[in-house]
Amino acid sequence: xxxxxxxxxxxxxxxxxxxxxxxxxxxxxxxxxxxxxxxxxxxxxxxxxxxxxxxxxxxxxxxxxxxxxxxxxxxxxxxxxxxxxxxxxxxxxxxxxxxxxxxxxxxxxxxxxxxxxxxxxxxxxxxxxxxxxxxxxxxxxxxxxxxxxxxxxxxxxxxxxxxxxxxxxxxxxxxxxxxxxxxxxxxxxxxxxxxxxxxxxxxxxxxxxxxxxxxxxxxxxxxxxxxxxxxxxxxxxxxxxxxxxxxxxxxxxxxxxxxxxxxxxxxxxxxxxxxxxxxxxxxxxxxxxxxxxxxxxxxxxxxxxxxxxxxxxxxxxxxxxxxxxxxxxxx
Amino acid sequence: xxxxxxxxxxxxxxxxxxxxxxxxxxxxxxxxxxxxxxxxxxxxxxxxxxxxxxxxxxxxxxxxxxxxxxxxxxxxxxxxxxxxxxxxxxxxxxxxxxxxxxxxxxxxxxxxxxxxxxxxxxxxxxxxxxxxxxxxxxxxxxxxxxxxxxxxxxxxxxxxxxxxxxxxxxxxxxxxxxxxxxxxxxxxxxxxxxxxxxxxxxxxxxxxxxxxxxxxxxxxxxxxxxxxxxxxxxxxxxxxxxxxxxxxxxxxxxxxxxxxxxxxxxxxxxxxxxxxxxxxxxxxxx
Numbered sequence: 075x076x077x078x079x080x081x082x083x084x085x086x087x088x089x090x091x092x093x094x095x096x097x098x099x100x101x102x103x104x105x106x107x108x109x110x111x112x113x114x115x116x117x118x119x120x121x122x123x124x125x126x127x128x129x130x131x132x133x134x135x136x137x138x139x140x141x142x143x144x145x146x147x148x149x150x151x152x153x154x155x156x157x158x159x160x161x162x163x164x165x166x167x168x169x170x171x172x173x174x175x176x177x178x179x180x181x182x183x184x185x186x187x188x189x190x191x192x193x194x195x196x197x198x199x200x201x202x203x204x205x206x207x208x209x210x211x212x213x214x215x216x217x218x219x220x221x222x223x224x225x226x227x228x229x230x231x232x233x234x235x236x237x238x239x240x241x242x243x244x245x246x247x248x249x250x251x252x253x254x255x256x257x258x259x260x261x262x263x264x265x266x267x268x269x270x271x272x273x274x275x276x277x278x279x280x281x282x283x284x285x286x287x288x289x290x291x292x293x294x295x296x297x298x299x300x301x302x303x304x305x306x307x308x309x310x311x312x313x314x315x316x317x318x319x320x321x322x323x324x325x326x327x328x329x330x331x332x333x334x335x336x337x338x339x340x341x342x343x344x345x346x347x348x349x350x351x352x353x354x355x356x357x358x359x360x361x362x363x364x365x366x367x368x369x370x371x372x373x374x375x376x377x378x379x380x381x382x383x384x385x386x387x388x389x390x391x392x393x394x395x396x397x398x399x400x401x402x403x404x405x
Numbered sequence: 406x407x408x409x410x411x412x413x414x415x416x417x418x419x420x421x422x423x424x425x426x427x428x429x430x431x432x433x434x435x436x437x438x439x440x441x442x443x444x445x446x447x448x449x450x451x452x453x454x455x456x457x458x459x460x461x462x463x464x465x466x467x468x469x470x471x472x473x474x475x476x477x478x479x480x481x482x483x484x485x486x487x488x489x490x491x492x493x494x495x496x497x498x499x500x501x502x503x504x505x506x507x508x509x510x511x512x513x514x515x516x517x518x519x520x521x522x523x524x525x526x527x528x529x530x531x532x533x534x535x536x537x538x539x540x541x542x543x544x545x546x547x548x549x550x551x552x553x554x555x556x557x558x559x560x561x562x563x564x565x566x567x568x569x570x571x572x573x574x575x576x577x578x579x580x581x582x583x584x585x586x587x588x589x590x591x592x593x594x595x596x597x598x599x600x601x602x603x604x605x606x607x608x609x610x611x612x613x614x615x616x617x618x619x620x621x622x623x624x625x626x627x628x629x630x631x632x633x634x635x636x637x638x639x640x641x642x643x644x645x646x647x648x649x650x651x652x653x654x655x656x657x658x659x660x661x662x663x664x665x666x667x668x669x670x671x672x673x674x675x676x677x678x679x680x681x682x683x684x685x686x687x688x689x690x691x
Contacts, residue, residue, distance in 0.1 A: 149533020
């Protein structure tokens, strides 16, 4: 059952998707325009699709256009931040932090200035645009940089809260957003804090802990429902991939003795790797990874692609069953 | 230059000579590093730290200071030496260059040493940061100026031209870039590695005001910066023609000195050459 303390949407399994995480980002930026005069937006000719257009229209003097120039995007933002502004830089994640990775490393992370790198179009659910525009390595690129915080919100509402929190946080932050409308999960009442994991589904005496991030958290919840009766699970939303909520993760792994990780990202270097690194050092348990297995995506509908690459609810349910079997046969 | 008297020019030239000696000493102690670029830029840095920049060595974070971005971070020994001579830290600290625990990292890190405006080394990035800084300052009506020192070799980088387009489009007249046009880069002459000319026309096409000076003529450097202050609606780039390795005859123009430091024997010979003005006077330090 859903954890009542998480104050999730009522009947969340019955509602249709209404907004994407990038929509929540755009909404938060507008609010920040009003509440924080130091917030500036820097964009690389993608104002509409990164959802910064309303900010641009309302606060033209705090909107900076660099054109199709992502290296300059990172550098200009680093300069603005060194001066004292709080720049949000918006592009597709394949380009930023993809193309401009070294500029982010040197001018933002090593320099430790509070630039908020906002990567859109994460994951295969970008759909028809195909592999070139489906970011599957951005978490890996960002979480290996010291000083960088990495946040991957699960729905539009959490994206809104994460954006507000990033503005208030004095340091570099990577925010990961998706193109596709996804199911709502959280409400304005749901607590959010950078660095805090959250139990969204609390099975009784859970036998498997599922750590999920991004819109696939909904698929993980659906999987928990599917396996209800055969296997009791907890679903934990890892919105902050770096720094990890070590205590929450170790507690859940200790309690269950079996773990599944879920992300729309390469397994190498992403959430699954981060969890495995932590648990290998602290509390080793069997882990099953749901994510991309060293492949690029392709054109298709988000549903087709998530099914094809085994990141849909059915695949998560299989991973839950598999890790449960591993746990019970190895003990 | 009319505003700068002969005596003042001589004083700044003397600072440049002192900076050159310090560069040789610190690079020799470090045992690695880049020599030709810093030696060639000593006159420009003497002019910056002893005449042009509004700054306060005792208060490096002074809000009204001019900001100097060093994009070609590998030439930082010239900046460290100029800062030490200006009083930011003791001259002896220069000998910690590139050593464990030193504030004087091999490539400059803003957070380690007060007075640096950016962390740099990977080429082609400084102009973007200087432009972003200048834009932020203009948003708030700040009066200080932003300078960005670049090498010619790093003009190969696409990032430079993204930044040049951006600064031109935004009419960042509070930004002055200086290119150390010494014609060498690590693998040879710039015009053989990747020809840059016509550099003037390229920047003009990007809506910059372009000035060219002899980078060893203090009066010309100062005058160009003054001219840049008066230019509105455009950023200015000063192409400063310099001699790599300036001051040491066997180093001058030799690209092999781009990326190496002097041995102890070479340093002895070089310091003697610097202190005797090429053998024309007797040095007390020998």
